[in-house]
Amino acid sequence: MRKQIHNIYHRVLVLLHLSPLSLAEKCRIAFGIAVLLVLLLALSIPYIWMGRLTEKAALDAGRAKADLLFRQHFQQAKTISETPGTAGIETDANNPEICWIDFTKQDENQLQQLTDSQREMIEFLKNEKTRDDNTLLEKRNGVLQSSYIKIFRATETYQPIAAVVIQKPAGGISQTIFMNRVWIIVAGLIAGAGAIIAFYMITQRVILRPIRQLRALANNVAEGNLDIRSAIKTGDEYEKLADAFNHMLDGLQETQQKLRQANKQLDDKIVELSERNIELFKANKLKSEFLANISHEFKTPLNAILGFAEILREKPEALKKDKARRYAENIITGGKNLLNMINDLLDLAKTEAGKMKLHIEKTTVAGICDVVVSSLAALTRKKKIKVKLTVDDNIPNLYTDAGKVQQILYNFMSNAVKFTPKRGRIEIRAAMMDEKTVRITVTDTGCGIAEADKEKIFEKFRQADGSITRQSTGSGLGLAISKELATMLAGSIGMESEPGCGSTFWLDIPVTLTKEQEKQPG
Ligand code: ADP
Secondary structure (H helix, E strand, O other): OHHHHHHHHHHHHHHHHHOOOOHHHHHHHHHHHHHHHHHHHHHHHHHHHHHHHHHHHHHHHHHHHHHHHHHHHOOOOOOOOOOOOOOEEEEOOOOOEEEEEEHHHOOOHHHHOOOHHHHHHHHHHHHOOOOOEEEEEEEEOOEEEEEEEEEEEOOOOOOEEEEEEEEEEOHHHHHHHHHHHHHHHHHHHHHHHHHHHHHHHHHHHHHHHHHHHHHHHHHHHHOOOOOOOOOOOOOOHHHHHHHHHHHHHHHHHHHHHHHHHHHHHHHHHHHHHHHHHHHHHHHHHHHHHHHHHHHHHHHHHHHHHHHHHHHHHHOOOOOOHHHHHHHHHHHHHHHHHHHHHHHHHHHHHHHHHOOOOOOOEEEOHHHHHHHHHHHOHHHHHHOOOEEEEEEOOOOOOEEEOHHHHHHHHHHHHHHHHHHOOOOOEEEEEEEEOOOOEEEEEEEEOOOOOOHHHOOHHHOOOOOOOOOOOOOOOOOOOHHHHHHHHHHHOOOEEEEEEEOOOEEEEEEEEEOEOOOOOOOOOO
16 A cells, blocks of 8 residues: 555656646645645544544443443342343433343343344354453444443353343444544644645745746846856855856856957957058059069169160260260269169168168268268259258267268258259258257258158158159168168157148257167167
């Protein structure tokens, strides 16, 4: 039986486990069934026992009554022969029916008034040595009757001498048994209801509330809110679970952070790469432009050199002395132009390779400027350009690489001459910027530089007009090299210009270039 109950309970649990009910509903159903089964088992014992106790109480009451009667009827008697007893049915004034059977009288009629069950019980008790009374419950004429039957024995011989049957309606007993059972069931129902209410409260507070909190937390996380944390402080497994959950969220957040950083780095790299790509594309375009320009710049003086040299070779005697000298000068100018360009390229290659060396020496600004002005005097004269040189008196001696300063100023000056129209003006001015820095400025009244070109002219191979059809000559390297050289001298170059009004280029350098200030161009 117990095994069967256990099996049923187990099956119900499996069904509950598979059903789509919520945890709370499953718990309530499982616990409800468990409580019912336990109560059924527990109450079945008092249920059975109460019946038996009631019957025993009836037996005890009958026994007491019979003993009383026996004492009344056989008070003086010592043996059966002396017994002044009466046989037959006596009707007690207060009910119940009492029936005396005197075995010594051998009167069969005595037993006729009894029921079959009562007679059988008397026969049984007569032969039974261990007990001499019992109760019987049976229906007579539709009424439930209880009978108490007792055998009396002779004191010495132990022979049955008489029996008494006390019978009365059993309504009281069965009602008592019924009421007992009703109360047991009521008690069971109250206990069951109490247990279910207690269980409901416990599951709500101890089990389901933290689970609901955890579920709400998980839903929040699923919606992407990783900042949320569980605040369950129950001190039990739920708190440990919540801590583990929080720990997991910390890890998740950290990983997400790292991922975000990695993504950002990747994005930056992509941006950098695309910028490099654009730079590469521009550099490639510049390279092609430069190659076209440089070959054009090389070809012009080379063609001139070859042309004049061929004339000199073919008819040297036919040429007048003056003409021959002019041709020779043209050859020399073309050669110098070529040499300048090749020197520019070499300088650029050297600065880029970091092989340009500095030769610091004592020099003066005026000395450097004079050299530059006089080296371009032929050209300025030719273009009737007025050159003015102003050097402030307070400029001390310089300790720097004079050759490189000269190279930068020569580039400024040659550009000024190149881009200034005939009868224009060029002014070279040197003044102290502060105690340690001197500024040398070259101002012209040339064509000026458009706003859009101001940045790019300092880049390598860049010219304001990069096309082959441009009017002026040049490789587009002069300002780029000047910028690199100025950096080496711990200085800088800059410019201001207004298209159509002229340009001003300047060089700022320290008066004394120390070893620590020396820099390689980047
Ligand atoms: P280039 O050998 O072509 O002169 P530079 O680097 O010296 O190379 O100059 C770059 C460009 O800057 C020139 O091609 C020109 O367009 C512009 N530039 C430089 N100096 C001047 C100036 N004084 N007036 C106008 N444009 C100038």
